[in-house]
Amino acid sequence: MVKLYPKTSLGMGLLYISGAISWLVAMGIAALWFRTILLNPHTNPKVGYAISPLYYFLVTFHGMSAMYIIVDDLALGIFAYALYKSGMSIVHFKTLTVLFWILNLAPIVTFAGGPITGWYMYPPLALQTGSWLVYHTNALIGLAYFFLFLNALAVILSSLVMFIDAIKTRPKEGKIPIFAAYAMMFAGALIFLTEPALAAGELWYTLYFWAGVSVNPLTWVVLFWFFGHPVVYYVPFTVFGGLYALIPQYAGRPLYSERWARWNIILLFTFSMLAWVHHLQTFPLPVYIRAFITPTTLILAAGSGLTVLNLALTIFYSPKGYNYKDPVGFAALIAYIGFILAGLQALILPINITNIIVHNTYYVVGHFHLMIWTIILVGSIAIILDMLRSKVGATLDFSSLSRGLLYAGLSMWTVGAFITGYTMSVAGYLGLIRRWDAYPVQFQPYMDIMTYGAIIMGASFVFIALPIVFTLLRVGIPIFWTPTTGVTTPSTITMNINSPKGGSGSIIKEIKETKGNTLDNKITKLK
Ligand SMILES: [Cu+2]
16 A cells, blocks of 8 residues: 555655656546537637636646646656665655655645646746636735745755665665666756756746746746756656666566667756757747757757667567566557657657747647657556556566456557547647637547547546556455466566566565665664
């Protein structure tokens, strides 16, 4: 069961993951709700635009809960697990638990005010009382921004504390394992270096409402995107670390090139903080800045390409073939293939000449949702399933019911995601602008398909969530988990020692687990 005050690294990981799942459900409901609104293009002036404020609130809630809460919960939860899996550990359990609750609960005060500012909160609209459905006084809107500031502060401190704990418990000899190394850089350093820009902006807005401090719109935009671009990498690049650990396990061989994977950290880390300028493409930028946008973004894409190639070669040179029949192996593979398809779709975006065709349209929405639905969500699910396996211990494994729900759910999810994502892309290419509830009627068939795809995804999410949530709540364990007999089946005997379950693999796994737990225990005792 998830402990509200965990004392192990694995428990801390599961706490943050539970936060992510809770908010994911809320933001998913918001998405289905505004998708239902979009089934009607509200273009009839007689009817008026009465539903627009609700639509814009749901869109804002959707974006804010994703970017300010869920991605951080997921990245930090995976970070804690990466430490556990690498024989490292969290040290500051009490601090991180308090930070977890601030991170997750503070934004409720903001949402209660009914913001329709969009998650990027651009001035001057976000500084007008009319941009809030419930809060209408300076004091209350200042409070709403202050609680967002507290959320950002908790994110920064969580990543910093976990990073420090990782350094404290790093292996005495040899390199930091690749999973933990990625987590340290992308769920640790990247967060505490870029999130302060958001925190500063939010504090600035608070002071605007509470003390009349003036806000410079262009400075806001620069501050915001210095955070707003890297934030999209908090989870994917941390998940890369997880895939570097999981895919070799299911391919039954070591990673094709660990050296590439390590060098790639430097490339991804540097360029993820340079590429944000591409968010200013509709600003009247000088040519040299435009010339900066395309290569920085494409070099970053090349770093992702290197990850893809490294994993492809690992799968291709697998001695016994990739084990996609395991739910974790299956999810990792879907995340990987989805990432390639979602990445290719995006290549025209950073190029100045082609960006103009699709800028601010559903094409962009299609791009980042395909990324979110594959590498971020399915990639995290692969890691979460692996976490659950570590949690229940080597004597239990997914039951046939769990496997059925996970395969069906993940397949259905992927089908829905590609229907919705590619329809978004096509509609965007044809000129459908983002964030319109009163959109031109000729786009209605596309909107309908997107909504039906989203409903498929919503339904499939229930399939995937059932075994995960029940295990986290420690309900129905005998239904979702069956004992591993300990008798090795022929297929597992011949597999690599890192085989995910059964046979010799389970012994190795048990040793690893004991190692992780002992370290956790030692640290708890030390405190
Ligand atoms: Cu960007």
